[in-house]
Amino acid sequence: EGDMDADGDGAVSTEEFVAFAGGMDAGPVDLTGDNFDEQTKGTHAAFVKFSAPWCGHCQTMAKPWADLAKTVHTDYKGVRVGTVNCDQHREFCEMFQVQGFPTLLLMKDPESFEDATPVIFEKARNYDTLLAFLEEEGVLLPRDE
16 A cells, blocks of 8 residues: 655645555556546546446457546546446446447547537547547547656
């Protein structure tokens, strides 16, 4: 169990936070109707995979999705990459009119973007295409050096 204030000076520096956060899993966040607002608070976009455990296409894209989440959560700020298990959270998925799996939806914060209409990702489900999509949509903000 780590302590964010590593040097005990009562303040958490950027370096201390990055070291602390680096110990956390940077992969996709498990999202539910109950934790969605909390998990996306302070972000300006959420890229969400609505999936089901029995879905073959979802399993095939698990690694590129995990790699994307690690890149986005480590190298950029303000975007949360997450996954919703629609078998467990059917009502939450129905709110977003999910018809098939996987459904990839980019949700933008209306306070940050003039057009905050959710965008459905419908291209090849590989790492490069997923990352390029986030760049094209203008949601990736580089971390301050």
